[in-house]
Each structure stands twice: as C-alpha cells, then as structure tokens.
Amino acid sequence: MTxxxxxxxxxxxxxxxxxxxRANLLDTSIEPVQPSSxxxxxxxxxxxxxxxxxxxxxxxxxxxxxPPEKGTYAKEIQYQKxxxxx
Numbered sequence: 001m002t003x004x005x006x007x008x009x010x011x012x013x014x015x016x017x018x019x020x021x022r023a024n025l026l027d028t029s030i031e032p033v034q035p036s037s038x039x040x041x042x043x044x045x046x047x048x049x050x051x052x053x054x055x056x057x058x059x060x061x062x063x064x065x066x067p068p069e070k071g072t073y074a075k076e077i078q079y080q081k082x083x084x085x086x
Contacts, residue, residue, distance in 0.1 A: 042050070
C-alpha cells in the first residue's frame with residue numbers, strides 16, 4: 001500500500017482547518033474570568049446562635065444515646081427517685 005503526496009497534503013490541510021475551527025470556538029466561548037460579586041457574611045450574633053444550636057443538638061443527641069444508669073443523666077434519675085421516696 002502506498003500513500004501519495006496528494007493524500008498527505010489533503011490530511012494536513014484538513015487537520016489545519018480543524019485546528020483553526022477549534023481555536024475560533026475556544027476564543028468565542030471563553031469569557032474573561034470575573035470575581036463573584038455575591039458575598040455572604042454571617043453576623044456575629046447569627047453565628048453565635050448557630051453554634052449554640054449545634055452544640056445543644058449534639059448534647060441532646062448524646063444524652064439520648066446514653067443509658068440512664070450511666071453518665072451524667074444517672075444523677076438526675078437518682079435525685080428523682082430519692083424525691084419520690086420521701
């Protein structure tokens with residue numbers, strides 16, 4: 001099988017045309033990068049409320065997981081039982 005110079009020239013011509021089309025598409029599709037104008041800032045008070053809410057939710061979930069016979073919740077149950085006996 002032989003490849004003629006005509007075929008090579010034709011392939012190079014098509015390849016060059018494809019590169020030009022691709023470069024033109026890239027130039028028109030790329031927009032300059034602009035910094036975002038949207039900026040969200042949480043106030044100190046809102047941030048404090050959010051942290052307190054997260055902390056209280058964590059403490060409540062930890063207390064629910066803990067059996068009543070063990071841990072800090074056990075003292076409250078002991079006091080309740082003691083008050084009920086009197």
